[in-house]
Amino acid sequence: MKKSYLILAAVAGLLASCSNEVLVEETANDTSAPRAIGFSMFAEKATRGDATVNTNLEFYHNTFAVYGTKKSTVDTTDPVQYVFGGAATAAGVQDGVTCTYQTTADPVLGDWKYDNPRYWDKQANYNFIAYAPVAAANPLRYKFSAAQAEVSAPAASGNDFVITAPGYTLAGTNLQATATEAEKVKGFTVEAAGDLDIMTSAANAQPGTGHDAEVNLVFKHILAKLNVTFAKAAVLDGSTVTINSVTITGLNDNGTYAESVYAYDATTTPATITSGWTASVDDAAYTLAYAGSQVLNASTGNPFFFIESLVMPQTIPATAELVAKYTITTGTYSEDYTYKCALTSAFATFYDRFNYFLKFTIAPDVIKFDATVTPWVDQTAVNKTID
Secondary structure: OOOOEEEEEEOOOOOOOOOOOOOOOOOOOOOOOEEEEOOOOOOOOOOOOOOOOOHHHHHHHOEEEEEEEEEEOOOOOOOOEEEEEOOOOEEEOOOOOEEEEEEEEOOOOEEEEEEOOOOOOOOOOOOEEEEEEEOOOOOEEEEEOOOOOOOOOOOOOEEEEEEEEEEEEEEOOOOOOOEEOOOOOOOOOOOOOOOOOEEEEEEEEEEEOOOOHHHHHEEEEEEEEEEEEEEEEEEHOOOOEEEEEEEEEOOOEEEEEHHOOOOEOOOOOOOOEEOOOEEEOOOOEEEEEEEEEEEOOOOOOEEEEEEEEEEEEEEOOOEEEEEEEEEEEEEEEEEEEEEEEEEHOOOOOOOEEEEEEEEEEEEEOOHHHHHHHHEEEOHHHHHHOOO
């Protein structure tokens, strides 16, 4: 049985979306009341957020946790103030302040609301950073490198986003419990339980005077995502091909994370990537699985997605494999098939922030017959004379 697959990988960039139409830019001579600090996707965005757009955070999650510090520009004795999130009284992790997406914009804070509005200090500088979603199942936190440390990009001053031991363990959630012809993309949420699409934002520094109307937070996925599709070749258009199960076993399901370790260098060929994750096995029975009965489209139709799961960034273990069971029915005859594929034949590594596709096309050779005949072996004739 011959089969072919095509591997594609694409960086999955993600922007966090929110807006606040109440806030306006302040000038140095502005004597109006202080403005509340709000959060948004783009400062120039004229309309409110849209939960149907996959470049908006609210498409994936309706919460994020924000950290923010300010430092006075006029009082050198004034310590760092923790405007959002716990105070760094010592090095270590802190909880952030929860922002929740509003389907109807809050009159003061806009799309992303938090408790107790904070107001801009015109004679101070601010730094912000965030992660999503806010959930008890999300062990990610922002870690300060020292007491009185300001918020900064991971590794810039020793601060970091971390998941500490025993790490984050994936359950094996598959969005394609019922196979579809399209990638679902979202569904790894607090509401759905199971695996979480964990994200972190870039740091955003803002001056108290001349700040953006809203603080723009740009999020990225920090896990990897794997998609597996099946289609049939034209040779099978006269047959019915039914996928009965697809399983992937042997992957690491647990990991600890330090964003400061992550590195991506596009100047090399291929790009040089260092993962922020350290992967290990928590459950040897960890499996990504589809169990159902899906008839494939004709060769001119769309393939079906059977696995769409978050995976731990890792070097693929040699023991990791995919097993697919399917049935080919032609007329009144049906035959079952089992196909095994070592994942290392497709990928060497799963990296943070990448979306991977493994596409199978079932293209068997037809069993054909030809027939020849072995001629009689002539023997030396025996001659007889009849008298």
